[in-house]
Every structure is written in C-alpha cells, then in structure tokens.
Amino acid sequence: MIEKDFLPEPYNQFPEKGTVEWKAPSNIALVKYWGKKKHQIPANPSISITLDTCATKTSLSYQKKTKGNQFAFDLYLDGEPKEDFKPKITTFFERIETYLPFLKEYHFTIHTSNSFPHSSGIASSASGMAALALCLMDLERTMLPQMEDSFFKRKASFLARLGSGSAGRSIDGGLVQWGHHEHIDGSTDLFGIPYPYEVHPHFNNFHDTILLVHKGQKQVSSTVGHDLMHGHPYAENRFAQAHTNLDRLRTVLATGDLEEFIKLVESEALTLHAMMMTSMPYFILMKPDTMEIINKIWTFRKATQTPICFTLDAGANVHVLYPESVKEPAIQFIQNELVEHCENGHYICDRMGDGAKKIIQGNR
Ligand code: DP6
Secondary structure (H helix, E strand, C coil): CCCCHHCCCCCCCCCCCEEEEEEEEEEEEECCCCEEEHHHCCCEEEEEEEEEEEEEEEEEEEEEECCCCCCCCEEEECCECCHHHHHHHHHHHHHHCCCCCCHEEEEEEEEEEEEECCEEEEEEEEHHHHHHHHHHHHHHHHCCCCCCCCHHHHHHHHHHHHHCCCHHHCHHHHEECCCCCCCCCCCCCEEECCCCCCCCCCHHHCCCEECCCCCCCCCCHHHHHHHHCCCCCCCCHHHHHHHHHHHHHHHHHHHHHHHHHHHHHHHHHHHHHHHHHHHCCCCCCCCCHHHHHHHHHHHHHHHHHHCCCEECCCCCEEEECCHHHHHHHHHHHHHHHHHHCCCHHCCEEEEEEEEEEEECCCCC
C-alpha cells in the first residue's frame, strides 16, 4: 500500500454528533526505532511487544460545526483541561488532515486518561496517539460504513504513526513489526503489521515488569533524540544493524531460543543508549539505579539460569522481560532485589496484550 491508498473517497453523509471511545495499549520495542526521515518515516524497521495493562483510554465527542475553516477541540486529561497538550494535537491534525478531510467540519471534545501514573516516565504518546487515531477512524467509518476491518486497523496505525512513530505499533496485539524489511512479508514504513511468522510458545504471554526508576520528565524528548541521528557518526551502521537483528530475531522467535533472544534484546537496549551517549550533544539517560538493576539481573541470571533480561526505552526505567514459565521466581527476584531501586518502590506488572479495543458505551 502507498500513502494515496489512505485518501478517502468523498463522504456522502456527515453524522451530526456522537461519541466514540477506544482503549489503546503501550508497547515496548525489542528492536528499536531511533532515527527518522521526513513524514515520520523510520530510519530503520523495528518490532515491539504490545502491552496489556499500560494503556490510554480516549473518548471523542464530535459535533458538526457550521463553519469548517479551522480545527476546533477541547482536551481533558483525567477530567482536567490540558492546554499544554493542545499544540501536539493540532500538529497531529495538520499532519493527518489530508487523510481525514472531515476534521475541520467538527468540534471535538477529547477526554483522555492513562492507566499508568502521570509522569511515571512511561511515554504516553504511543498509546495516546493510537487511541485518538482509532476514535477518528471510528468516526470516519460511520461516513464510509463499507470499510473493512483490516483497512480500518491499517489506516488507524498509519494515522497514529503520523502522531508518534511508535504509536503505529499500538493498534494490533502480540508482536508488531513496523518499517520495511526485505525479508519480512508485508512490512512497510507506513504502518505496523502483526508479526507475520511463526512464534514459539515460549513467547506467548511474555511478561514485562516495568521498574519506575525515575518518574520525572524525560531529559530528552524522543523528537530531539531522533534528530540526533542526523549526522551521527554511527548512524548508518546502526540502521544496518537493526535489519540484521530483525533477521536474527526471526530465527529466535521461531525456535524459542531464549539465550539468543536475551543477547539480542539487551544489545538493542544498550545500543539505543550508546547512540545517545555518542551523539552531539550527548546524553546519559540511565541513572545509577538503572545500572544497579542491570547488574543484578546479570548476576541473578548467571547464578540461576533463569531466562530473564532487560530492555530500556529512552529513559532510566527498566523493562524486565521474562517468559510465563519463570513468572514466580522472576517476581520473587524483582521484589527481593530490584524494587528497592525504584522511585518510591513503584513498578508495574505488565505482559503481552492483544491490542486496542473499542469501549462500548454503557459498558465501561
Ligand atoms: C526509544 O515514537 O516516541 O521508544 O516518532 O518522535 O513520536 P516520535 O518518537 P517515539 O520514539 C520511540 C523511541 C523508542 C524506541 C521504540 O519505541 O522503538
């Protein structure tokens, strides 16, 4: 598919008013997206695990306007007006207007809330943009009722990606691949697709316990971070490495080789941070407690042979990954040894989820 395929045919009905509501999950990348081109095209392909517990719920009420010459919306986070989020939504609307030409025809009231605590250091842009894209698609579907489900999801991912790259991976469940890779059928830079190959049962219901090491504002926004890959001395090698790692991961996912999985996933996380440490300006986003946790995971793994590993996003929090089969010892270890490194002892037990869901009114 190409961009043009997401331009709608003319609408022949505009509903007067209504409300739709969606819940979209967060995701954690195994092979990282870091670096992008114009129009939110990733510099390299990535793959992520869709989470379950960490999610954003968004309701969108729409009311037809008389004049359709500008965007009009009110935005609330946890019931409170959220003026400082508005420029981000306006930019999002500007980017997607070509594909949703009804946007200026409505006044929108957007209510959003996250399941994870505010300023937990967990980015809400992936789940937030995905939930909003789904609400807007739901409205478009009322105007084009013959739309197929598969198209609905693809376009939702396509739009979400234009809001925040990783949001394109927050529509489908399980493992989601985003970005063209020559050996992954159907992969595209335009939207996320469910990982199309065999996955060993070891990876079913995979766990991600998120250790909230530092709950403050991120030191570098991901937009600034991606930008640092322009002219970065190691950029080309890094982008090529992501392709190779996706090839390696395909074998790992098929065979269930957890040892190789761990090597690949931890190396990806550290490479992401290495890119930040070697950019200009440079950043260290790990905290001393991040390092303590990593070292403890390595020691525990060596001593007990438990297949537990970590990944990181662009911050100090640690995602501890492990299969269902070692859930009990892993949780014990996390509680006994790792939680002391979390800010106020806070952590979130999450796992692989099955993707975004519509919230049916009256059934919340
Ligand atoms: C480190 O999707 O937040 O989490 O496209 O600028 O909104 P924008 O960036 P964003 O970047 C996520 C980067 C990452 C790695 C990943 O999720 O693949």
